[in-house]
Amino acid sequence: MSVEHLVVVGASLAGLRAVEAARKAGFDGRITLVGAEEHLPYDRPPLSKAFLEGDRLDGAPEIPLFRSGETFRHELDVHLMLGEPATALDPERKVVCVGQREVAYDALVLATGATARDLPGTQGLDGVHTLRTVDDAVAVRAALEGGARTVVVGAGFIGSEVAATARKRGLDVTVVETLPTPLQAAVGRTMGEICSSLHTRNATGLRCGVSVDSVEGRARVERVVLSDGSVLDADLVVVGIGAAPSTGWLAGSGLVVDDGIHCDATLWTGVEGVYAAGDVARWYNPLFDRAMRLEHWTSAAEQGARAARNALDPPTARSYSTVPYFWSDWYGSRIQFVGVADADELVIVDADPDPGSRCVALYRAGDAVAGAMTINAPTEIMKYRGMIAKRASWRDALSFAESRRAVAGVS
Amino acid sequence: MKVVVDYGKCTGLGICESLAPDVFEVNDDGELELKQSSVPEGQLEDVEAAVEGCPTEALRLEPDDSSADTE
Ligand SMILES: Cc1cc2nc3c(=O)[nH]c(=O)nc-3n(C[C@H](O)[C@H](O)[C@H](O)COP(=O)(O)OP(=O)(O)OC[C@H]3O[C@@H](n4cnc5c(N)ncnc54)[C@H](O)[C@@H]3O)c2cc1C
Numbered sequence: 146m147s148v149e150h151l152v153v154v155g156a157s158l159a160g161l162r163a164v165e166a167a168r169k170a171g172f173d174g175r176i177t178l179v180g181a182e183e184h185l186p187y188d189r190p191p192l193s194k195a196f197l198e199g200d201r202l203d204g205a206p207e208i209p210l211f212r213s214g215e216t217f218r219h220e221l222d223v224h225l226m227l228g229e230p231a232t233a234l235d236p237e238r239k240v241v242c243v244g245q246r247e248v249a250y251d252a253l254v255l256a257t258g259a260t261a262r263d264l265p266g267t268q269g270l271d272g273v274h275t276l277r278t279v280d281d282a283v284a285v286r287a288a289l290e291g292g293a294r295t296v297v298v299g300a301g302f303i304g305s306e307v308a309a310t311a312r313k314r315g316l317d318v319t320v321v322e323t324l325p326t327p328l329q330a331a332v333g334r335t336m337g338e339i340c341s342s343l344h345t346r347n348a349t350g351l352r353c354g355v356s357v358d359s360v361e362g363r364a365r366v367e368r369v370v371l372s373d374g375s376v377l378d379a380d381l382v383v384v385g386i387g388a389a390p391s392t393g394w395l396a397g398s399g400l401v402v403d404d405g406i407h408c409d410a411t412l413w414t415g416v417e418g419v420y421a422a423g424d425v426a427r428w429y430n431p432l433f434d435r436a437m438r439l440e441h442w443t444s445a446a447e448q449g450a451r452a453a454r455n456a457l458d459p460p461t462a463r464s465y466s467t468v469p470y471f472w473s474d475w476y477g478s479r480i481q482f483v484g485v486a487d488a489d490e491l492v493i494v495d496a497d498p499d500p501g502s503r504c505v506a507l508y509r510a511g512d513a514v515a516g517a518m519t520i521n522a523p524t525e526i527m528k529y530r531g532m533i534a535k536r537a538s539w540r541d542a543l544s545f546a547e548s549r550r551a552v553a554g555v556s
Numbered sequence: 557m558k559v560v561v562d563y564g565k566c567t568g569l570g571i572c573e574s575l576a577p578d579v580f581e582v583n584d585d586g587e588l589e590l591k592q593s594s595v596p597e598g599q600l601e602d603v604e605a606a607v608e609g610c611p612t613e614a615l616r617l618e619p620d621d622s623s624a625d626t627e
C-alpha cells in the first residue's frame with residue numbers, strides 16, 4: 146500500500162465520509178478535499194424540511210454544517226480546496242485540474258453528487274428556484290417568509306416536502322406533476338395515489354397529469370401556464386424535477402460515464418486508483434444483482450466510507466451492497482421506503498381505514514420480498530429492510546406481516 | 557462496549573435498527589428504544605455500522621467502565 150496522497154473531489158456527505166473513513170482506517174498521508182461550493186460540507190435533507198420552516202424564534206436558521214473548519218484542519222488534517230470545481234481528470238498522469246492548478250493523487254474518490262435539473266426557459270427569471278444547495282434553500286426560505294403564492298413543479302420527495310412546509314406557513318400552494326400521481330417512479334402508482342391524499346387533505350392544490358407550458362413574468366415570475374391551458378398565479382416557483390449526476394467535468398477522462406460513473410461492486414471505476422461514491426456513482430449492487438445509482442443519504446454516506454477504504458488498499462477491497470432506504474417528511478407524516486419498487490405485485494398488508502394516515506405495503510419480485518413502504522409506521526419498516534437483505538421469501542414476508550398485525554391487534 | 561443515544565439528535569429514522577436489530581428498535585411512536593445497552597457478543601461490527609450510519613449522528617460507543625457520562 147503506497148498511497149501518500151488521497152484526493153477527494155466533491156465536498157459533501159460522501160466526500161466527508163471518505164475523508165473520515167480514511168483517517169479512521171489509520172491513513173496518515175495527505176488528504177485534499179476539493180469542493181465546488183464555498184461552504185464547508187453541509188447536510189442536505191434538512192434544506193427541504195426544518196430549514197424552510199417558519200416557527201423559529203431565533204430568525205434565520207444556520208447552515209447545517211457537518212463539521213467545523215477547525216475539525217477539518219486539525220482533527221482530520223485535511224487540506225480544503227473550496228469554492229472552485231475540478232474541471233478535468235487525467236488518469237494517465239494521475240492529476241485533477243482545479244482552476245489553474247493541478248492536484249496530483251495516488252488514490253482518488255469522486256463524490257461530485259448530482260445537480261438539480263432546471264425547468265427549460267426559466268433562466269434569468271427571479272423567483273424560480275431549484276432546491277439542491279444551501280444557497281437555493283436560503284432563497285426559497287426568503288420567498289416563503291415573504292408570503293409567496295407558491296407553485297411546486299414536480300411531486301417528488303423534495304417538491305412535496307417544500308409544499309408541506311409552505312402549507313405549514315399557511316401559504317397557498319399548488320403542486321404540478323406530469324405523471325398521474327406523486328412519487329410514481331419511486332414508489333409505484335398505488336402508493337403514489339395514497340401519497341397524493343396527504344397533499345389534498347392538507348389543502349395543497351395537486352394538478353397531476355399536466356405539464357408546465359411556460360413560466361411567465363417580466364423580471365420576476367408572475368404566473369405558470371399549464372399544458373391544459375390553465376394559469377396559476379405565482380410569486381415563487383420551486384422546481385423539483387430530479388437531479389442529474391455531476392459528471393460533465395469527466396469528459397475525455399476515459400471513465401465510463403452514463404447516468405453516473407460506472408463502478409464495480411467495490412466502487413472501483415476500472416481506472417487505477419479511482420473510485421466513486423454517492424449520488425454520482427452507478428455501481429453494481431450484489432444484493433439485487435444489478436447496477437444502481439441512488440440519490441439517498443444512507444448509501445451516499447456508506448459508499449463514501451467504503452470507496453475511501455478500498456482506494457487506500459485495493460487488494461483488500463470489499464464490495465458494497467445495500468438495501469436502498471429513504472425517508473421523507475410531509476405534513477408531519479413520515480414516509481419510509483426500503484428496497485426497490487419496480488415489482489411484480491404490491492400488497493398493502495396493514496392500513497388504517499384511511500391509508501394516508503398509516504399503512505404498510507410490501508413489493509414482490511418473483512417469489513421474494515423486494516421492497517416495503519410505510520406511512521407513519523416507523524416500527525415496521527426496518528424489520529422488512531432486514532428481511533430484504535436476507536432475501537426472505539414473499540411467503541415469509543407476508544406471514545411476518547400477519548404476525549405483526551396480530552401483535553398490534555392485542556396491544 | 558455500551559451504546560449511548562443522544563435523544564436530542566435522534567429522529568427515529570431507524571437505520572440503526574436495520575443494521576443491528578438486537579440492539580435498536582424504533583417504537584410505534586417513532587422513538588428509538590435500546591433493547592440492550594451493551595453490545596452483544598460478536599455484534600460490534602454491526603453496532604459500529606449503526607453508529608456510522610445514523611444520519612443525525614445520535615449514536616456513540618463508550619467503554620463499559622466509563623463513569624463520566626456527562627451528556
Ligand atoms: C433538498 C434535499 C432533500 C433531501 N432529503 C433527503 C431525505 O429526506 N432522505 C434521503 O435519503 N436523502 C435525501 N436527499 C438526498 C441526499 O441529500 C443525497 O443523497 C446526498 O446529499 C448525496 O451526497 P453526495 O455527497 O453523493 O452528493 P452531493 O450532496 O450532491 O454533493 C456533491 C458535492 O460535490 C460538489 N461538486 C460537484 N461537481 C464538482 C466538481 N467538478 N468539483 C468539485 N466539487 C464538485 C457539489 O458542489 C456538491 O457540494 C435530499 C437531497 C436534497 C437536495
Ligand code: SF4
Nearest residue numbers: 566567569570572610
Ligand atoms: S439511525 Fe440515528 S436517528 Fe435513526 S433511529 Fe437510529 S439513532 Fe435515531
